[in-house]
Amino acid sequence: MPGFELFGEEEKKHINDVMETGIIMRYGFDGPRKGIFKAIELEKRITEVFGCQYAQLTSSGTSALTTAMAALNIGFGDEVIMPSFTFVASFEAILSVGAIPVLVDVDETLTLDPEAVRAAITPKTRCVMPVHMCGSMADMDALKAICTAHNLILLEDACQSIGGTYKGKHLGTIGHAGTFSFDFVKTITCGEGGVVMTNSKEVLEKCDGYTDHGHDHKGVDRGADLHPFVGYNFRISELHAAIGLGQIEKLPTILAIQKKNNHILRSYLAEIPEVTFRVVPDPEGDNFSFLSWFLPTESLMRAFITEMKAQNILAGNFYWYDNNWHYIKKWHHLKEVTFLNNVSEAQKAALLQLQTQDFSVSNAVMSRCISTAISLTWTEEQVHDKGAKMAAAIKKVLELAAVSA
Ligand SMILES: *Cc1c(COP(=O)(O)O)cnc(C)c1O
Numbered sequence: 001m002p003g004f005e006l007f008g009e010e011e012k013k014h015i016n017d018v019m020e021t022g023i024i025m026r027y028g029f030d031g032p033r034k035g036i037f038k039a040i041e042l043e044k045r046i047t048e049v050f051g052c053q054y055a056q057l058t059s060s061g062t063s064a065l066t067t068a069m070a071a072l073n074i075g076f077g078d079e080v081i082m083p084s085f086t087f088v089a090s091f092e093a094i095l096s097v098g099a100i101p102v103l104v105d106v107d108e109t110l111t112l113d114p115e116a117v118r119a120a121i122t123p124k125t126r127c128v129m130p131v132h133m134c135g136s137m138a139d140m141d142a143l144k145a146i147c148t149a150h151n152l153i154l155l156e157d158a159c160q161s162i163g164g165t166y167k168g169k170h171l172g173t174i175g176h177a178g179t180f181s182f183d184f185v186k187t188i189t190c191g192e193g194g195v196v197m198t199n200s201k202e203v204l205e206k207c208d209g210y211t212d213h214g215h216d217h218k219g220v221d222r223g224a225d226l227h228p229f230v231g232y233n234f235r236i237s238e239l240h241a242a243i244g245l246g247q248i249e250k251l252p253t254i255l256a257i258q259k260k261n262n263h264i265l266r267s268y269l270a271e272i273p274e275v276t277f278r279v280v281p282d283p284e285g286d287n288f289s290f291l292s293w294f295l296p297t298e299s300l301m302r303a304f305i306t307e308m309k310a311q312n313i314l315a316g317n318f319y320w321y322d323n324n325w326h327y328i329k330k331w332h333h334l335k336e337v338t339f340l341n342n343v344s345e346a347q348k349a350a351l352l353q354l355q356t357q358d359f360s361v362s363n364a365v366m367s368r369c370i371s372t373a374i375s376l377t378w379t380e381e382q383v384h385d386k387g388a389k390m391a392a393a394i395k396k397v398l399e400l401a402a403v404s405a
Pocket of ligand 1 (some may be wrong): 056061062063086087089090131133157159160181182183193194
């Protein structure tokens with residue numbers, strides 16, 4: 001899964017280029033930097049590799065989402081529809097621009113259920129934010145149709161699905177804007193970083209200013225820049241962009257290894273009739289960083305986890321249903337409105353009602369699901385060994401359940 005597993009000379013070379021001049025800031029210092037612009041170079045590579053017109057690097061995936069929302073004019077009073085299964089960054093970004101996160105159920109794609117999205121639309125809805133979790137995608141045709149019909153913004157959180165595609169287009173380039181995260185555990189990494197991708201020049205220009213205190217970057221130097229609007233500092237550094245330049249060239253290799261290992265592992269689980277797999281709207285477009293699969297019931301899945309723990313081989317298997325960071329069930333800080341700063345009454349009211357909102361549809365999906373992370377460092381022998389051990393553990397719990405039934 002994570003690109004850091006393949007760090008090598010390429011990342012070092014780009015880092016050393018930057019350290020030759022010592023100019024680790026992406027803007028300014030045009031003389032001393034001697035023509036070295038790693039962030040600009042990476043933005044160009046991103047547009048080429050992923051097939052979008054514009055890319056704006058940021059300090060993180062979270063700040064990329066925040067930046068995209070600001071650039072798309074999403075803010076106070078606006079409702080943004082997001083899934084109940086995602087990383088906390090999704091609602092953090094929505095709240096940071098003053099908007100209201102509206103959480104809806106996921107289906108067996110592990111992403112937004114289009115029917116749940118439709119049912120959640122109100123006159124205040126401005127944006128639908130699918131999150132392409134664990135390497136695979138939401139049903140983009142259905143979501144696009146809903147957004148078009150209701151005149152809504154489609155913002156893709158593709159932070160976890162770098163390199164994934166839907167009907168030939170890269171995830172993150174299909175909506176009005178899309179984001180990747182380049183944090184340390186993502187498919188390719190800058191250490192920390194993110195990007196907003198868009199085909200709108202206007203959105204790009206807003207992202208460009210917003211991530212650098214509102215600078216229009218049109219002055220003869222930074223002091224002469226104008227500030228057409230208020231921004232923040234969500235800049236990436238040249239050192240982080242340098243690492244990304246090494247990583248982006250490894251993406252085809254990373255995807256190929258993931259695909260191969262994923263297929264081997266899947267072949268073991270596919271032999272068990274009780275195991276089903278995540279629904280993938282475009283199976284060709286999976287980035288294969290995880291194998292997500294289901295057992296028929298929550299109790300069988302919990303028995304499997306207990307068995308894997310007992311054998312000390314559970315590592316790398318993510319049971320999101322009990323996870324503190326990825327599922328509504330454990331987001332107590334959000335549901336209890338535990339913020340350091342005061343929040344608006346509208347945000348507070350919307351968050352408090354999450355305590356009683358019915359997520360039984362999501363629960364029924366997530367309580368039966370495990371995502372197995374695919375490592376880039378496994379040998380073929382190790383993948384076969386893992387597959388065999390997992391399949392044996394599943395068969396064991398199924399047999400025990402059959403006996404006790
Ligand atoms: C990682 C991640 C983010 C945020 O990325 P950071 O770079 O860690 O801020 C946003 N959304 C999802 C789904 C993520 O997995």
